[in-house]
Amino acid sequence: MAASPADLSAALVLSPVPPADWFVVLPPAWCLLAGSVLLMLRKKRRLQPLLAIPALALLVLFDALLFAHVLENGPVTMVMGRWLPPFGIAFTADLTGALFALAGGLVALAGGIYALTDIDGEGRRYGFYPFLLLLMAGVSGAFLTGDIFNLYVWFEVLLIASFGLLVLGSERRQIDGAIKYAFLNLVATTLFLIATGYLYGIFGTLNMADIALKAAAAREWLPLMTLAALYVLAFGMKAAAFPVNFWLPASYHTPRIVVSALFAALLTKVGIYAMMRVMMTLFPLEREELSLLIAAAGAATMILGALGALAQSDLRRLLGYAVISGIGVMLAGVSLGSPGGLGGAIFYALHSMIVMTGLYLAAGVAGRLAGTFDLNGAGGLHQRSALFSGLSLMLFFAVSSLPPFSGFWPKVMVVKAALDIGAWWLAAAILLAGFLTTIAFGRVYLLAYWRPAGAGRPAGDGRIPASAMLPIAAFAALALLFGLLPEPLLAVAQSAARGLIDPAAYIRSVFPGVT
């Protein structure tokens, strides 16, 4: 029974890892490395952005190389410590994960540039850039890991980094927001851990490809439905799905505007990504059973989010509700589960990452120019800068999903997928939410931008720094580009969705012998 010491090939990967496969672990590893170096240089305020922005640019480069590699060769797997899966922790990047990681890297780079002026010396000394890099380590790790307990650990890494970013500055309202954010998110990740504990108890393995294989073989007698429902609740809470979304509007408007932008772009999308990965790869049949529940939650999320946006007078709180409304569309896509619906959800998530970042950054500039975030007092932004007004209008069109901007096509895909299976009410909810969002943002433009700056309204700083203008212009341009030329991204999103629906290639990349 004792294997001879020479026969290690049953347990270890003996051939050297191909250099291209290192890109799978490079994004989180690089972020951890750069983050810890920045942490050591915490007191060198001038040096921080000089190191952090090139580090983030390199992260985007690594993510882009990984994306190109995955696009060319299909899912890529690398195991830690050369232990064969399922014994070693596997990092597996498929098209969905690589796409999300690339978009996340772009958002972080934009945030790092915007923070040049938004985060003052005090914020830098409190460690904005180290926290940003550690947040990106968690986000990239969550997008690229192939092990479900490892996914939990990355969730916690990004959560603790987000706590640090949220209380940066320690204002009273930040502490108030952070209390609600911290407790409710901790409950959500604990639910995730509970579900993972049961999952381990049932399958005895934590590798997602291994679980997918074992679940397919023994579906009848395992209590998978309970598990799937627990995962839907945990990830729904992370993604801010109604009715477990109240931590988001309570906290997202309190931190610095660049932190809000990063949160809005990254954190809820990690929840959506995890829901796609777990529900599509591990529990496809259970997802079908739960699809009505997910669809109803999605419809309620998008409509109540849009109504919440309509009711707000503070621009930052309004944007928080716009984030929630977008999550509803993605949930609708997940509930449909067809290549069109899921592809639409992936496309919409990427669109939302880009546009919500741009919107929050634009709101920061608008607040600085107008001297207030309150729609009752703001005005005259168009007079101050027509260019900024035009860029904001592009982003407003994009978030309202109007053509020719990036939000239009994914909504078309999801609506068509909903009508294909006869879920007319879901399609109607998506269109109604889009209509309400259009009104909300039309009103923002009318009041804060178009309305002349009246007497008695506060006036802010008149200058727009280039470090703020550059990311806003870049993301508005991206929104226009994907609106005018949607075919490449559409094809990639659909192919990513097909990879989620039929995870054979994903499983084969972890276990090459399995057909």
Place this chain on the structure above:
Amino acid sequence: MTELLFVILIGLFFAAAVYLMLSKFLVRVLLGVVLLGNAVNLLLFTAGRILREVPPIIPAGHDVPVALTANPLPQALILTAIVISFSFFAFLLVLVYRAYQDLGTDDANEMRVAEPENTPGPPTGY
């Protein structure tokens, strides 16, 4: 049999944690968080099956364990979870203390700085 006892214990932990976390006073919620973390750790431990108390050490000259040993993986998972839940508890403890200092209350219902009551809606006219 041991497993049944553990399951009942975990149920009690969860019940107490949920009860405490439903309180509006943050100190009780904090205690609930501690209990919740420990409930999950016990759950992970039980999910990995409670086997004999033989440490998973492979004797010299063998490549695999000779007898049935305890499952080491849940212990690694729990160790990770303990570290995480402890660091979160430390952070939350400081956060609640700061909130008590700055906001002057530990009643979550009275914490309305970020979302003030009776804020005026957006203007209805131009």
